[in-house]
Amino acid sequence: MTDREADVLVVGAGLAGLAAALRVTASGRTVRVLEASDAPGGRMRSDRVDGFTIDRGFQVLNTAYPELQRLGLPEALDLRAFLRGALLRGEDGLHLVADPRQAPLGAAGLLTAPLGSASDRAGLAAYLAQVTLVPAALLRRGQDLELREALRRRGVAGDPVEHFLRPFLQGVLLERELTTSSRFAAFVLRTFARGTVGVPAAGMGALPAALAGRLPPGTIEYDARVLAVRPGEVDVDGGETRRADAVVVAADPVTASALLGLRRPAMHAVTTVWHAVAAPPTRRPVIALDTAGGPVANSVVMTNAAPTYSPDRRALIASSVLGPEPLPDPVLRATLARLWGVGTTMWEEVAVTRVPAALPALPGGSPLRSPVRLREGLYVAGDHRDTPSIQGALVSGRRAADAYLAGR
Numbered sequence: 001m002t003d004r005e006a007d008v009l010v011v012g013a014g015l016a017g018l019a020a021a022l023r024v025t026a027s028g029r030t031v032r033v034l035e036a037s038d039a040p041g042g043r044m045r046s047d048r049v050d051g052f053t054i055d056r057g058f059q060v061l062n063t064a065y066p067e068l069q070r071l072g073l074p075e076a077l078d079l080r081a082f083l084r085g086a087l088l089r090g091e092d093g094l095h096l097v098a099d100p101r102q103a104p105l106g107a108a109g110l111l112t113a114p115l116g117s118a119s120d121r122a123g124l125a126a127y128l129a130q131v132t133l134v135p136a137a138l139l140r141r142g143q144d145l146e147l148r149e150a151l152r153r154r155g156v157a158g159d160p161v162e163h164f165l166r167p168f169l170q171g172v173l174l175e176r177e178l179t180t181s182s183r184f185a186a187f188v189l190r191t192f193a194r195g196t197v198g199v200p201a202a203g204m205g206a207l208p209a210a211l212a213g214r215l216p217p218g219t220i221e222y223d224a225r226v227l228a229v230r231p232g233e234v235d236v237d238g239g240e241t242r243r244a245d246a247v248v249v250a251a252d253p254v255t256a257s258a259l260l261g262l263r264r265p266a267m268h269a270v271t272t273v274w275h276a277v278a279a280p281p282t283r284r285p286v287i288a289l290d291t292a293g294g295p296v297a298n299s300v301v302m303t304n305a306a307p308t309y310s311p312d313r314r315a316l317i318a319s320s321v322l323g324p325e326p327l328p329d330p331v332l333r334a335t336l337a338r339l340w341g342v343g344t345t346m347w348e349e350v351a352v353t354r355v356p357a358a359l360p361a362l363p364g365g366s367p368l369r370s371p372v373r374l375r376e377g378l379y380v381a382g383d384h385r386d387t388p389s390i391q392g393a394l395v396s397g398r399r400a401a402d403a404y405l406a407g408r
């Protein structure tokens, strides 16, 4: 057992824990981060497999996230950008629907893609314009419903939902039914329209690595699993009790709720299969979506945006399905062959990343923010306290630290 060793103990070195630690450190107080694994990042880590960079599930960051801007991070990460748009697989081929400022032919896809009648398209365009252009405060104040109900009430239904919004959003929200908070979905669409989406040249793990690198050396203690928490103290695996003024629990949502006796949030799962191929099915850095509602949520040639993900000239393709298990290999190959319109028998499987607890559900009607102060000396942070996103995780960590610093 040791005496009080820092002003704040943070449990977990994911984005939320790192953001909390940075905020506490910036105020001149001391912090110690206890992390169960051997590196920072939590759900956002990258591994090297046969020289390829493999993120723990396909994910991207968006320069329009206010918290990334606040931390000055987009500049620090050598971001490799994807096109703002998608390749939509229709019966008659692939349609590029993209921001014409980035891809001159992208707007034409809006006319040819299977998005329904002229009035269907106008309804979709009006909805997208509204979520992109109105002040954020208005979006935040709006009524929160399940997204499918909010779209129905706006008259956005049929082809625009089935052939664009559902295929696109399922890969972000990690659920197909569109029962997620309509306000959160509006923010997701807004950030996609306003920001640049990409991956750091060195993989998504570069983001937490950059945050960890800003902490004083030795702040993070690895292989330190916390087994119990109380205000101002924690028990670590191995029998030690560690003390501080306050504890911020920034473990993943399932562990945090077990440690704190909170309601366990439902979690969405995703599985990504990574293939190396000699010749990519497209040279465009853009995600492909299946408008026919097939089992693959999305597929993207990572190396078209970030050639750094490959050790040689082979392309790396990430294809994701919702749920904790991959599709049987022949089904996956047949689905990808239809999606991309190419043969896939020669695609070489490099890795499979299963993430059974990828994102906490945020159903319609949920608050976009939950309290981070539980009682004096005990705080909680993580994407389950804000929105299930990089932005939500970072902002929750800052909020928890601010609450402690304000003595609230």
Ligand SMILES: Cc1cc2nc3c(=O)[nH]c(=O)nc-3n(C[C@H](O)[C@H](O)[C@H](O)COP(=O)(O)OP(=O)(O)OC[C@H]3O[C@@H](n4cnc5c(N)ncnc54)[C@H](O)[C@@H]3O)c2cc1C
Pocket: 011, 012, 013, 014, 015, 016, 017, 034, 035, 036, 037, 040, 041, 042, 043, 044, 056, 057, 058, 059, 060, 061, 224, 225, 226, 227, 250, 251, 252, 253, 255, 270, 355, 357, 358, 359, 381, 382, 383, 384, 388, 389, 390, 391, 393
């Ligand atoms: C596959 C996938 C795709 C995603 N795609 C996107 C995307 O495109 N855009 C986006 O904005 N967001 C995306 N996200 C969400 C984003 O990655 C998460 O919201 C964010 O990383 C969560 O950070 P966190 O700090 O809240 O939690 P975590 O990352 O879960 O961090 C918790 C940390 O606590 C540690 N820990 C757990 N238990 C203990 C314990 N007992 N003692 C000590 N340490 C402990 C863990 O090891 C971990 O390091 C995606 C997530 C996944 C998994």
